[in-house]
Amino acid sequence: xxxxxxxxxxxxxxxxxxxxxxxxxxxxxxxxxxxxxxxxxxxxxxxxxxxxxxxxxxxxxxxxxxxxxxxxxxxxxxxxxxxxxxxxxxxxxxxxxxxxxxxxxxxxxxxxxxxxxxxxxxxxxxxxxxxxxxxxxxxxxxxxxxxxxxxxxxxxxxxxxxxxxxxxxxxxxxxxxxxxxxxxxxxxxxxxxxxxxxxxxxxxxxxxxxxxxxxxxxxxxxxxxxxxxxxxxxxxxxxxxxxxxxxxxxxxxxxxxxxxxxxxxxxxxxxxxxxxxxxxxxxxxxxxxxxxxxxxxxxx
Amino acid sequence: xxxxxxxxxxxxxxxxxxxxxxxxxxxxxxxxxxxxxxxxxxxxxxxxxxxxxxxxxxxxxxxxxxxxxxxxxxxxxxxxxxxxxxxxxxxxxxxxxxxxxxxxxxxxxxxxxxxxxxxxxxxxxxxxxxxxxxxxxxxxxxxxxxxxxxxxxxxxxxxxxxxxxxxxxxxxxxxxxxxxxxxxxxxxxxxxxxxxxxxxxxxxxxxxxxxxxxxxxxxxxxxxxxxxxxxxxxxxxxxxxxxxxxxxxxxxxxxxxxxxxxxxxxxxxxxxx
Numbered sequence: 001x002x003x004x005x006x007x008x009x010x011x012x013x014x015x016x017x018x019x020x021x022x023x024x025x026x027x028x029x030x031x032x033x034x035x036x037x038x039x040x041x042x043x044x045x046x047x048x049x050x051x052x053x054x055x056x057x058x059x060x061x062x063x064x065x066x067x068x069x070x071x072x073x074x075x076x077x078x079x080x081x082x083x084x085x086x087x088x089x090x091x092x093x094x095x096x097x098x099x100x101x102x103x104x105x106x107x108x109x110x111x112x113x114x115x116x117x118x119x120x121x122x123x124x125x126x127x128x129x130x131x132x133x134x135x136x137x138x139x140x141x142x143x144x145x146x147x148x149x150x151x152x153x154x155x156x157x158x159x160x161x162x163x164x165x166x167x168x169x170x171x172x173x174x175x176x177x178x179x180x181x182x183x184x185x186x187x188x189x190x191x192x193x194x195x196x197x198x199x200x201x202x203x204x205x206x207x208x209x210x211x212x213x214x215x216x217x218x219x220x221x222x223x224x225x226x227x228x229x230x231x232x233x234x235x236x237x238x239x240x241x242x243x244x245x246x247x248x249x250x251x252x253x254x255x256x257x258x259x260x261x262x263x264x265x266x267x268x269x270x271x272x273x274x275x276x277x278x279x280x281x282x283x284x285x286x287x288x289x290x291x292x293x294x295x296x297x298x299x300x
Numbered sequence: 301x302x303x304x305x306x307x308x309x310x311x312x313x314x315x316x317x318x319x320x321x322x323x324x325x326x327x328x329x330x331x332x333x334x335x336x337x338x339x340x341x342x343x344x345x346x347x348x349x350x351x352x353x354x355x356x357x358x359x360x361x362x363x364x365x366x367x368x369x370x371x372x373x374x375x376x377x378x379x380x381x382x383x384x385x386x387x388x389x390x391x392x393x394x395x396x397x398x399x400x401x402x403x404x405x406x407x408x409x410x411x412x413x414x415x416x417x418x419x420x421x422x423x424x425x426x427x428x429x430x431x432x433x434x435x436x437x438x439x440x441x442x443x444x445x446x447x448x449x450x451x452x453x454x455x456x457x458x459x460x461x462x463x464x465x466x467x468x469x470x471x472x473x474x475x476x477x478x479x480x481x482x483x484x485x486x487x488x489x490x491x492x493x494x495x496x497x498x499x500x501x502x503x504x505x506x507x508x509x510x511x512x513x514x515x516x517x518x519x520x521x522x523x524x525x526x527x528x529x530x531x532x533x534x535x536x537x538x539x540x541x542x543x544x545x546x547x548x549x550x551x552x553x554x555x556x557x558x559x560x561x562x563x564x565x566x567x568x569x570x571x572x573x
Contacts, residue, residue: 099459104471106451107459128457133427172430286479 079248081210081239082112082123084180085222086203087231090188090259091180094235095123096210096243097251108251117142118263120158120181121256125208126195131175138162155181159191159199167197176207182258210242210249217241232257232266240273319432339507341469342372342383343497344438345481346462347490350447350518351440354494355383356469356502357527358509365509369527373515377402377413379522380441381515382422385467386434386454394435398422415441415448419458427456436466442517469501469508476500487516495529502531 083094095112098105112124114135120142124131138161145161146153159179166173179191192198192205204222206214217238226234232255239253253268271282282288325331342355359367374382374395380402384391398421402413418439426433437452451464463481465473476497485493491514501508512529515522 099457101453106453107461109461110459127455129423129427129431129453129455132423132457 079210079246080112080125080208081214081242081246081249082125082176082178082207083211083214083235083238084123084178084190084192084205085226085231085235086180086188086190087226087228089228090182090257091190092228092231092235092255092257093121093123093178093180094232094239094253094255095208096239096249097254098249099128100248105250110251111254113254113256115139116158116179117146117153117181119152119183119258120155120179121258121263122158122162123178123180123207124175125177126175127173130173131177134162134165134173134175134177137165152183154183154185155179155189155191156186159189159193159201163191163193163197163199166193170195170197178205178207180256180258182260184260188259206238208249210239210246213242213245214238228257228259236268237274241276243270243273244276244279314429316430316432339469339505340372340385340467341465341473341498341501341505341508342385342438342467343465343470343473343477343494343501344383344440344449344451344463345477345485345490345494346440346447346449347485347487349487350442350516351449352487352490352494353381353383353438353440353515353517354498355513356498356508357511357513358502358507359388360507368510371513371526373513373524375399376418376439377406377441379443379517380413380415380418380439381517381522381524382418382440383438383466385436385438390433390435391437394422394425394433395437398425412443413441414443414445415439415450419448419450419452422452423456423458426452426454431455438464438466440517442519447517465497465501467501467508469498469505472500472504473497491516491525491528499529499531 079100081096085092093113097109099107099110113121114124115121116139122135124135141161142153142158145157162177162179176194182188190202190205192200192202204218206218221234235255236253243249252270255266257264339360340356344351344353353373355372357369358365359370372383374384376382376395376399382395384395398418401421402418406413431454434454436454439452440449449461449464451459451466463477480493494514495512498512510532511527514525514528
C-alpha cells in the first residue's frame, strides 16, 4: 500500500509537467496503475464534454485567492451571439457587443466583426485575446497572399487560413469564428469555424453562447433567396432575441452587409430593438436624461 | 517498465511547465510569497483636445500598503502615456520594455510614435505569456491620427473606448464615468471628472488609496500633474519635525582629485573612414 501511495504521488506530479495537453491527455506516464477516482477524473479532462463550455474555460484559469479580484482577473471572454447569413447577392454578418470578464461587463460597445480584407470579414467569439490574435495573423497572411496572387483573396482562402491556425493550435486556443464575404467566383459565402478547428460551409451560421437560443428560430425563419433587407432584418431580430435570453450577450447590434458593390456597416442601439416577452419600456431612463445636445467631438 | 516519459517537445517559445507546477502546489496549500500588486484604480478618457489619464497612488503587498505614493502613470513616448494595474513589477517591466522599443522605432522611422504601435507591441508581448504577465493597462496618447485610448488585458485582448477604467477600483470609477461622461468635454471638466472617478475608487475600494495623479495629453504636449489631489493627508504630524542624532563621529576629511590620464580635446577632427 505504501508503494502504491508513492507511485500515485509521482504520477500526480508527472501529470502537471509537460507543456502540451495532449501528452497528459494521452496518459503517457511511466506507471500504468490508476485508482478508480483518478480514472474518472482523467476521462473528464480528456473529453471536456461533462464540464461544458464554462467548465473548460475554468480549467485554463489560474484561480486567485482574493474573491474581490477573482472575477476581474478572469480572461476577457466574449460570451456572445454571432450570426452569418447568405442572401441572393451577398452575406450579412451580425453580432452583439458585450465583452465580459467573469461577471463584469468590460466593454459594452465592442466590435466583434473585424475586417480581414476589403471583401471578407470575420465574427469573433470565445476568448477575446485568442480571437483578436488569430484574426491579426490571418489578416497579415491574407495581405501577403493578395499581393502574391495579384487579385482579391477569396472567402474560401480566408476561411482555410483561419481553420489552419485554429486546428493546429487547438490545445492553446479557445475561439469560435464565422467568416463571411463576397468574391467574384463564388459570390456570397459563409464558413463556420467552431472550437476544434472544423471548417464547414453553411448557408447560415450561428455561434457564441447566445446561439443556443437561436437554433430553433433559424430552422423556422431562414429561407433560401432572401433579399438584402429581409436578411438584415432577420439577423437583427435574431441577435436581439438572443440578447433577451442570454446573460452573456448584450449592448448594441452591429451588422455588416457584404456584396458585389462593397461593404456597409450598420449599428442598432439597444433601445431601438423590439421588446420581447415580459420586457418593459424604459421609464425615467438615463438615456433620455443624458441625451442632451453636447459639443462636437474632436476631429483632427 | 515502459520507457515512455513525458518529454517536452523541442520547440522554442515560453515554457509553462513551472506555471503548472505552481498551480498544483497552490492547490495543495503551498502558496508563493505575496508579491507587490497595485490593487488600483486607473482611468482614462478622451476629451475635446486629447486624452486624460488618471491613477491612484497606493501599492499593496497582500494586506499591507507598501508604497503610499507610487507612480502608476508610466512614460511610453513624449505623446503616449500608460497607466498600469496588476503586479507592479510586471507593469513597470512591460512599459519600460515597450518604451525602449518605441524609442528605437522612432530612430528607425524618424517620426513621432503612434499609439497603435505601442498597443500592438504590448498586446503581442502579453499574449505570448498567456496572461502570466499580470499587467492590465490603460494606454492613451495623441498622435498624427488623433487622440486614442485603449485598454489592454493581461491575456492580450484590447478594447478601444472613449472612456475606460481598470484595476480593483474599476467598478467604482466606471459608475462615475457612466453617469457623467459626455463627448466633447473641456480640459477642466475632464480633469474634474477623472479626479472624481479616482476618488470614488480611493474611498470605496480597499486596494486603492492615497493621492490622485493626472496626466493630460494634447496635440501641443503633455502635462503630468503628479499628486494633483491629496485627499488623504496625514492626520497627526510632529510639529517639531524629525531630527535623527548623528551616530558616527567624523575623524578626518581628505579629498584627492583624480589625475587626468587622457587629454580631452573639444571638437576634434571627425573620424576618417
